[in-house]
Amino acid sequence: MSVAEKYIGAKQPSKPETIYMLRLADNALILGQRLSEMCGHGPEMELDMAMTNMSLDLIGQAKLLFEHILTLEDLAPNIDVLAMTRPLEQYTNCLLVAQPNVDFAHIMLRQYLFSTMQKLQYEALLESNDITLAAIAEKSLKEIAYHIRFAKSWVLRLGDGTEESRSRMVDALDCLWRFTGEMFAQDAGLMAMVKTGLTANFTLTYKNWRLEITHILSEAGDLSPPDTARMIMGGHQGRHDENLGHILTDMQFMQLSYPGLKW
Amino acid sequence: MVNKEHLLDLMAEIMDPEIPAINIVELGIVRGIEDSTPPNIVITPTYVGCPATDMIGEMIREKLDAAGYDDVGIKNQLSPAWTTEWITEPAHEKLRVYGIDPPGAHTPTCPRCGSANTKLISEFGSTPCKAFHACKDCLEPFDRFKCH
Numbered sequence: 001m002s003v004a005e006k007y008i009g010a011k012q013p014s015k016p017e018t019i020y021m022l023r024l025a026d027n028a029l030i031l032g033q034r035l036s037e038m039c040g041h042g043p044e045m046e047l048d049m050a051m052t053n054m055s056l057d058l059i060g061q062a063k064l065l066f067e068h069i070l071t072l073e074d075l076a077p078n079i080d081v082l083a084m085t086r087p088l089e090q091y092t093n094c095l096l097v098a099q100p101n102v103d104f105a106h107i108m109l110r111q112y113l114f115s116t117m118q119k120l121q122y123e124a125l126l127e128s129n130d131i132t133l134a135a136i137a138e139k140s141l142k143e144i145a146y147h148i149r150f151a152k153s154w155v156l157r158l159g160d161g162t163e164e165s166r167s168r169m170v171d172a173l174d175c176l177w178r179f180t181g182e183m184f185a186q187d188a189g190l191m192a193m194v195k196t197g198l199t200a201n202f203t204l205t206y207k208n209w210r211l212e213i214t215h216i217l218s219e220a221g222d223l224s225p226p227d228t229a230r231m232i233m234g235g236h237q238g239r240h241d242e243n244l245g246h247i248l249t250d251m252q253f254m255q256l257s258y259p260g261l262k263w
Numbered sequence: 264m265v266n267k268e269h270l271l272d273l274m275a276e277i278m279d280p281e282i283p284a285i286n287i288v289e290l291g292i293v294r295g296i297e298d299s300t301p302p303n304i305v306i307t308p309t310y311v312g313c314p315a316t317d318m319i320g321e322m323i324r325e326k327l328d329a330a331g332y333d334d335v336g337i338k339n340q341l342s343p344a345w346t347t348e349w350i351t352e353p354a355h356e357k358l359r360v361y362g363i364d365p366p367g368a369h370t371p372t373c374p375r376c377g378s379a380n381t382k383l384i385s386e387f388g389s390t391p392c393k394a395f396h397a398c399k400d401c402l403e404p405f406d407r408f409k410c411h
Contacts, residue, residue: 046385046395053387060312064341135342139311142344142411143391150386 007259008085010076018073019092020193021133023236024121025065026093029083030244031114032058033251034101043104050150054111057143064136071132084255088248089238096179098235098244105158105168109176112151112216116209117183119144124202133198152216159220166221173217174226181231184209189236265335267296273330274304277322281315281390284361291349292319294340303338307345309411310391347392347411363393364407371407373398381405 013019035055042048066079076082096114101107122144125137158165184206194201210225217223234240254261275288287293290309297303304323308316320337327335347366350358355365359374370379378400386409388395393406 046387049389049395050385050387053391056312056314056391057310058312060308060310064311131342135344136311139308139341139344143310146386146409 004259006077007081008256010082010086010090011074012090013069013073013075015073016189016192017130017196017198018069018075020189020198021065021069021072023092023094023189025062025069025083026091027097027114027118028058028065029062030091030093030247031097031110032056032062033247034097034099035107035111037101037250038107047104051107054147054150057140057147061136061140061143064139068132068136080255084252085259088240088245091240091244091248092236092238093244094179094182095232095235095241095243096176096183098240098247099176099179100243100246102172102175103168104154105165106172106175108151108154108158109169109172111147112155113176113180113213114183115144115147115151116213117180119148120202120205120209121183121199124200125198128199129197155216156220159217159223161221166223169220169223173223177226178228178230178232181228182233182235185231185233185236187236265296265302265332267302270296270302270304270332270335273326273332274323277319277326279315280318280322282358282361282363284357284363285350285354287319287323289351289354289357291345291347291351297338299336301334301336303336305338305340307340309345313391315390345411347408350408358408362405364396364405366408366410368410371396373401373403374405375403376401 013022032055035051035058038048038051040048042051062083063079066082070076070079070082096110099106099110119141122137122141126134128134128137155169159169184203186203190203193199214225217225271288271293274293275286277287279285279287279290292306292309294305294307297305306319306323323337327333350366358365362374364372364374371381371383372379373381376398378398380399381396382399383394384397384404385395388406392409392411394409395404396407397404
């Protein structure tokens, strides 16, 4: 086996539980990668640190999940190969996390919509029959609480701020809202895991989530979720828009150019 | 037979790489010694993405090897999740002297001048475990350990 064969690509998961966990890991990895693009580009020093701190938390979560996946199914020789070298259609993150860093309003709204969902998604793992997964969720939830608090405060401030900041938040909502349905979709992958007891069905809390978000948006300069003709989905099945492609080009460059490289 | 107390003493010689004022036992990272054969030092990360976690693992390995405990293992444990409540009382004072407001229910207090007249600058500070504040009396910025 050549070095490239060994260190590029990973086997596709075949077990329902690793398929589901890969989705969680990819969500964290891709949003972490997106946020890391802001390193050195924040509107001010403290916000730069905040975004990179959240990036670090998310990549930390992804690392634990990838490690756990490899103990359940032999998909790759190590987590770097699994995380970094798959072809685009094998990433199963939701579409929202790959959306670009258009401006600070987009970044904060994306974070708020994702983290509030992720809180429910991880709370549903606390009673999981997989105790390692439950422990990862327990640990991550403490950090997610910070992400929500931070992003929410900026959604409020920008929405309720100047004409300019409000118009940017309106634009962000128009762009991002259509990706929220996917996060709460009751697809076969999730429902199979609900049946085995790996996770509770967090999508049942969708109504409450929507009420909470609608409330915060109304506080944020009287914003409201836009009328969306249809929600855009497909990320969990590996059908992505061009944004993930741009992320992967950057993220995978080193691993694909120098297979098996180490720091 | 491994002397647990000696192992813990050795661990207490390892300072946190990011906050060298306190050691990893005081910080609550070392959870104890597991009675296995061979025994394991049980550690837990403060934050999942904290880069110091890997480094702490390496420092422990080095310390154990140097003391002849090359058969003692290191085990990572995630649950129960690390909390700032595990930071010991004496360590709180060490943090203050070092210029970090220790965690707790108290109003954020400037570690330099002791004033409680402060403002939060950023929820995220120089490391994942700290937030960034500034004193409105002496005007100095300072880190505060987040309650976690």
